[in-house]
Amino acid sequence: MRQYFTSLQVFLAAALAMVVFIGILWVEKSNFNKVSDLEDPYESAVLINERVVVNGTEARSWLHKTGEIFILMPGGKLNMTNQARELEEGVLFLNSSLQDQADIDQAKVGFSAPFALGEARLSGGQIKIGPIVVSIPQGVAVLKRDLVRQEAIIYAHDHPVYIYLPSATEPFLVPAGYMVLVKENRATLLAPLYFTKLKKELKLEPLDDKTLGMESVQSALLQGIELSRLWEQQVILYAEESVVALNRFAPDSVMGKLLNGLYFIQRFYALGVDDNFKDEYGYKKLTAQIRNVYFAFADADLERALKAAQEFTEVRGGADWARYFIETPTYKKIWSQFAKQQRVWFYGAFPDDREVEVLKVLWGPKNKIVSFEDFQDNYFLFETYYAQNYIVPAQRELQFILDNFTNLDYDLIQDSRNITQARRQVSLLLQRDAQRSNSLIFELYIELVEAERLLRAEESELGQEVRLEVAQELLYFLDKLLDSRTRQDEVIILLKAYKNLDIGSLAESLGRSVFNEKERETLNRVQSLENLTEEDMAMIRADNVTAEEVKNLREQLRNQAEQIIAAGPTGVQTIEDLTDFFLKREILTQGMRVQINEKDDNKFMTFNQASYNGYPLQGTFETERQKFSLIKLGEITETRATASNFSAFLSQMLSANEKLRNDDKPEVVDDGPNNGTSTAILQRRNILKLLEQQGISAKFDNILLTNDKLTKATVRQASFEKKYLLVLDFDIGPPIRIRNVTVEFGRSSILLAGQVFPLETLQADLLKAIEAKLEEVNLDSGA
Incomplete structure (x- = not known):
């Protein structure tokens, strides 16, 4: 009898354990299925297959199924029937940053040469305007078509845009921050023109506050960026939540390993599972390490997160990964959507967040530069930070590119024109923003010039035209920098390229006068300023020039520049x-x-x-x-x-x-109309997270938006360093700035009047400012 009860107890215990395990398994399975229950911003996307006409005073905006954000301004007409994708009239804002990777890749590839409009099949990021096609692989652009004048304006905001002219053998690159004007009746005549003439014909120039007649373009840009930011924030929030919903337990935890064992058993014995179980098991197995990354984030264990991220990249590059997604297209779509959302998270995150180093391993460019595509991906990240005014992170990415540029395998560059396009992109950035640019960008420019010189050495006539184009760029930069006392580092960099190109012999090589009066004047100034010996010139040409030699040469040039300046008026003269x-x-x-x-x-x-x-x-x-x-x-x-x-x-x-x-600061009403809307709540949550990343904790209810555009907020009772309470104004920008900080400690308080703190260094700068103010107060008290 006792043996019977013992056996019964064992049976009941085993049965109970099985029930518990199956229960845990189903809880885990239901938790996995919660991903589909979350509010995915892409679910609100629409597939427009109609001719959109905006007759009223309000713009029409939508998130397209491809992931593009469209904003058609009043008076606009856009034909989207049968993938026509043609802007017939008016102003269109288009953001292609959220679209599918397949469309991004297709937009980068472009069309076969010579370009024939009738044969072009348009995809995401591509818009037809009259006789031309505009390709926006990944970024923001504003397009305007004036039917009366028969002209189109194309503005590239944060990343390049490519224009395909009829019969052209390569696209015309419009760099970030630039616009062009295309006369439609002349479009067919432009294809044979070389770049230097073509950019004059298209009136390539930066768009800024000085650009007249562009109010409609600038208005569409501001409205579009504001709306895009809200959609991007929704995608980022969903990306964070969807990771948590993938698993209740970390795959590398005890419970996670136990569940994986149960999955493995059920895979073969099929206990209480549907037909999709095998596919789900395979997906979870392949993505286990990526989920370990986000569980490590939750535990603030960045070392474990980085290790898991590196292991995941090995899995992603393996044969099992490729084979699984060929066999299971349903989960290929799930993964594609998940990866797209995570990339939006990475590129939209603040660069100095502690997690970004890990996210870069998962979703950023490769940590090496071997192919030209590697260079493009890393430069894209630099450009992203630069466009958002994240100067320090942008400099960091630029330094990485320079440190690894020598590893670029020229044999992998199938088309030398790609390097030429990259050099033009950097050159025009320098021309647009020369005062803000530093020696690193000039160094990258010279690296591209040298790569281009080597790759196009066999091209006779076209190679000489490229050489002339570079020579004119160098003379432009030297003209701007020669008289500056603070830019001699850049002058040295430019002079080295000047010597390598042998600019003086260009006119003889091309058989025609190649420089205008301004350029000839600069040439004379360079030659008179240098006054270098043949030994100095040979040293400039050398690739193995030492730091000490460069220092001596730089000092020599600086002394000569000082003598020139001393000979004329002193102080601020130009x-x-x-x-x-x-x-x-x-x-x-x-x-x-x-x-x-x-x-x-x-x-x-x-x-x-x-x-x-x-x-x-x-x-x-x-x-x-x-x-x-x-x-x-x-x-x-x-x-x-x-x-x-x-x-x-x-x-x-x-x-x-x-x-x-x-x-004059207006009183903030806690229950005002701005703070309770879904958009305002999203913005307040974003501010809360940004402050937490800088060591400042606040309650959600103490973050109050103070303007209708939701770009300014007051934060009260925020805790800092566990001993200070802060009241501050948060200006969302870009760039983000924190102002009017009041610091309370005990029964005392101090006001950091007149001090403005950038978000990226807020924690360190704020602590330094508080300590300096306290020291000042203590000194005054002692006196």
């Missing part, structure tokens, strides 16, 4: 001098406009559209007296500032502006 003067004081000069009026020997430089700490800066500078006859920062005006005491006046004017801003 627009370049004024720009350098402002940049040293951290005044932003991008887009600054300067008008010079001369009276006798005195010059008056009137400037506007500069900015300092978020406030507009304008005024007039007299070169003879080295004095600002008028300087206005925000609402504060001064007439006593000189070049020597300008920094002190600037600081006083900034403090006065901050005081005015605080006095």
Whole structure:
């Protein structure tokens, strides 16, 4: 009898254990299925197969099934029937960053040459405008077609856009920040033109506040970026939640391994599972390491996360991975959608988040540069950061490209024109933003010039045209930088390329006059400035030039430049001098406009559209007296500032502006209309997360949006360093800035008046500012 009960107990225990295990298994399975229950932003995407006409005053916007964001402005007409994808009239904002990887790859490949419009089959990221096709592989663009004038305007915002002209053998590249104007009745005549002539014909130029007649394009851009940001944030939030929903337990945990064992058993014995179980098991097995990554994130174990990410990349490159997705197309689609969302997360994340290093292993470019595609992917990441004004991370990516550029295998570059396109892209970035650019970008430019020279050495006539194009670029840069006291590093870099190209012999090689008067003047200046010996010239040409030799040569050139400058007027005399003067004081000069009026020997430089700490800066500078006859920062005006005491006046004017801003700050209503909408909630959650990444914790209810555009917020009772309570203003930008910080500790408080903190270094900068202020207070008390 006792034996009977013992056997019964064993049986019941085993049965109970089986029930528990099956229960856990089904809980895990149902948890996996929750991915489909989450609110996927792509589910709201629509497939437009109609002719869209906007007659009212409101733009029409939608997320297309391909992942493109369309915004057709009032008066616009867009034909989307039967994949026509033609902008017939009006202004269209298009963001292709969220689209499927297959469409991105197709847009990069483009069309066979010569381009024939009738044979072109358009896909995601491609739009027809009259006789041309615009290809936007991955980025933001604004397109405008004027039927009356029969012309099209194409603006590339953050990444390049490619224009296919009738019968052209290669696309025309429009770099980020540039626009072109295409006269439709001349489009068929443009294909034979070389790039230097074609860019003049298309009026290739940057789009900024100085560009007249582009109000409709700029308005569409601002509206589109704001809407795109909201969609991207929704995708990022979904990407985070979907990872959690994949598993309740980490695959490398005890319970995860137990469940994997049960899955393995049931795979063969098929206990209580449907026909899809085998496919699901295979998917979970292949993606186990990626799920371990995100569980490690939750545990703040970045070392474990990085290890799991590296192991996953090995799995993804294996034969089992490729074979599985060939056999199971359903899960191939699931993986494709998941990977797309995770890439949006990576490219939309703040670059200095602790997790980004791991996310880059999973979703970013390869950690090497061997093929030209590797270079393109890494440059794309640099461009992404640069467009968002993440300067330090952009510099970091640029340094990585330079460190690895020598590994580029030229034999893998099937078309030398790809290197030429890349060099043009970097060159035009430098021309658009020369003052903001530094020696690293110039170094990359020279690396591409040298690669291009080697790859196109066998091309006779076309190779000479490319050489002339590069020569004209070099002379342009040298003209801009020769007189600058602070840019001699870049001058050295450019002079080396100048010598390698042997620019002086170009006219003889091409058999015609190749330089205009301005370029010839620069050539003469370069030759007179150098005054280098043959030994110096040979050293510049050498690839193995040592750091000490470069230092000596740089010093020699700097001394010569000083002598030239000393021979003329001193101080701020030119627009370049004024720009350098402002940049040293951290005044932003991008887009600054300067008008010079001369009276006798005195010059008056009137400037506007500069900015300092978020406030507009304008005024007039007299070169003879080295004095600002008028300087206005925000609402504060001064007439006593000189070049020597300008920094002190600037600081006083900034403090006065901050005081005015605080006095005029509107009262925030906690239950105002902005803070309870779904968009506002999403924005407030985003602010909460960004602050947490900088060591500042706040309650959701203490984050209050203060304007209708949802771009500014006040954060109250935020904890910092476990001993300070903060009240601060959060300006979403871009770039993101934190202002008007009040710090409370115990019964005391301090105000960091006039100080503005960038988000990327907020934690360190804020702690440093607090400590400095406390030390100042203590010194005053001791006195």
